[in-house]
Amino acid sequence: xxxxxxxxxxxxxxxxxxxxxxxxxxxxxxxxxxxxxxxxxxxxxxxxxxxxxxxxxxxxxxxxxxxxxxxxxxxxxxxxxxxxxxxxxxxxxxxxxxxxxxxxxxxxxxxxxxxxxxxxxxxxxxxxxxxxxxxxxxxxxxxxxxxxxxxxxxxxxxxxxxxxxxxxxxxxxxxxxxxxxxxxxxxxxxxxxxxxxxxxxxxxxxxxxxxxxxxxxxxxxxxxxxxxxxxxxxxxxxxxxxx
Numbered sequence: 001x002x003x004x005x006x007x008x009x010x011x012x013x014x015x016x017x018x019x020x021x022x023x024x025x026x027x028x029x030x031x032x033x034x035x036x037x038x039x040x041x042x043x044x045x046x047x048x049x050x051x052x053x054x055x056x057x058x059x060x061x062x063x064x065x066x067x068x069x070x071x072x073x074x075x076x077x078x079x080x081x082x083x084x085x086x087x088x089x090x091x092x093x094x095x096x097x098x099x100x101x102x103x104x105x106x107x108x109x110x111x112x113x114x115x116x117x118x119x120x121x122x123x124x125x126x127x128x129x130x131x132x133x134x135x136x137x138x139x140x141x142x143x144x145x146x147x148x149x150x151x152x153x154x155x156x157x158x159x160x161x162x163x164x165x166x167x168x169x170x171x172x173x174x175x176x177x178x179x180x181x182x183x184x185x186x187x188x189x190x191x192x193x194x195x196x197x198x199x200x201x202x203x204x205x206x207x208x209x210x211x212x213x214x215x216x217x218x219x220x221x222x223x224x225x226x227x228x229x230x231x232x233x234x235x236x237x238x239x240x241x242x243x
Contacts, residue, residue: 009088011036013187017218023052028078031056061115086116087136112155139183139240167234176233183240207242
């Protein structure tokens with residue numbers, strides 16, 4: 001089977017790690033990015049150097065026209081898309097809800113939730129049966145992230161609901177839909193939130209007493225997409241060190 005995957009927001013962090021590991025597993029990979037073209041090119045170069053197949057493609061996945069272009073170009077490059085990783089997301093500086101303005105809230109919802117909806121919608125329009133989607137949620141969907149990122153947590157809660165509902169809609173078509181919920185992962189996103197060393201500060205509260213790596217999250221993403229998880233749909237893997 002020819003395996004073709006789109007990974008959204010794949011120029012860094014979890015998305016980049018997932019793209020690289022999927023390529024090693026024989027997937028042809030489209031590395032989607034919005035602004036970080038140089039970083040995305042480096043991810044593709046690394047994949048190709050390792051003998052894999054990859055392209056990078058700029059698209060704002062919160063815009064329907066961009067999503068359609070993303071899928072069209074991936075189809076042209078590699079053929080039928082068979083798998084999807086909805087990873088694109090943003091995070092703003094830590095704040096309590098009363099200090100979050102409407103513009104920020106809408107941006108978070110558009111980038112994190114609308115993108116997931118649009119990409120899933122386009123994916124299932126193209127593939128009639130036999131495929132898999134993994135949505136990257138967050139442990140924040142369970143905790144609510146008070147005084148830090150309630151807007152981000154709310155967006156990830158919406159992704160959890162979308163994941164569950166869509167998995168039931170697509171089960172008879174053997175299109176599996178699952179999620180991963182990372183927490184306390186060492187990525188640049190914490191700097192986006194204004195606290196680059198957040199994981200180190202919270203380490204004493206984590207049962208495993210350490211932060212996680214993007215590779216550990218990528219392992220879960222790859223497993224959920226694989227035939228090894230062929231009887232798994234509508235479920236979530238929590239990767240938060242036991243928290």
